Amino acid sequence: MSDVSIGIDVGGTKALALIVARDGRVLGEVKSKTPHDARHAAGEATAAVLTDQIEQLAKMHGLKVASVPVGIGLPGLMRRDGHLAFAPNLQSASGADLGALLGVALGSSKVFCENDANCAALAEHEWGAGRGIEDFVMVTLGTGIGGGVIADGQLVRGRSGFAGEIGHMVVQAHGAPCLCGGHGCWERYASGGGLGRLTREAALEGRLATLVSRRGNPEDVTAEDVTAAAAEGLEEALTLVREVGWWLALGLSNLAAILDCGHFVIGGGLSSASDLVLPFAREYLVDLVEGYDARPTITVTTSMFGPRSGAMGAALVAFERNS
Ligand SMILES: [Zn+2]
16 A cells, blocks of 8 residues: 555646645645647657656655556546547547556556546545535536536446536537537536636627727637626626626536535636636526425535645545555
8 A cells, every 4th residue: 555646637738746645635746738739649648748747756755656556637538447538628638548558658557547527526525625425516617617426425437437527518509619519518608618708709799898998809808807807896797707607507506406416516727716606606506406495505615625626536546446
């Protein structure tokens, strides 16, 4: 048994690698840009970056790479056998078996892969905002929306390992196109990417006049401009944040209807804007959830580990599968 493990959360823009103790303490971290170089075989460019991160962390802590269990959290459909079957936000690694590639590069048999949001759910359940809660859904708001479902205290994996792809739940028939090939997916409305898309749309339609005049061009207004202005109380920005809160609540109410989960943990890169969005989402849930008053209270909280949940959960997966 190892006292430490390495967990890496591979996102669409960056890979965060942490070395973690068994009690969840983070002992070190390395951040890198996620490569999207499709000239090599699937996953090779990603594997090279992750190998470098693992070697750096092992060296910093005086460990041999082959002796440390490693967990990798990946976005998209992760098969139970470790293949990343489909990854719209990481297309250069789609189809790859990153565990096998890293195993060869590191000379290690201790590399384990899992869906990134499942990792986040496991970390929050073990150490964070989902501790002691047997039924909750982890919702990670980043470029897209990831999901990890904990039911009766266990991660729901589904037939192939693909359960919890909540970002591609359709919330608007014939709506905005999605990288998955579908239309109207929840992540096109309620994620960081969704806020960016709604911002562009609102700026072009003249609904963000103050922000457009500050930037000089509707195309230049960003999601960050909207959240900063909303925090200062600018009405037009608050209206857009309220809209995102409604879309978030719509998806949560669908999940509550299907799963009867009483608790949602919101994490991911949009977490920093969560303080603004979540009060609106909670308000709308009351109307959107079927029989809201007949149910025990539904709670929506932010994750305890923010953008670190995925990497911490990947480290937890490494501990559990290596034992
Ligand atoms: Zn989609």
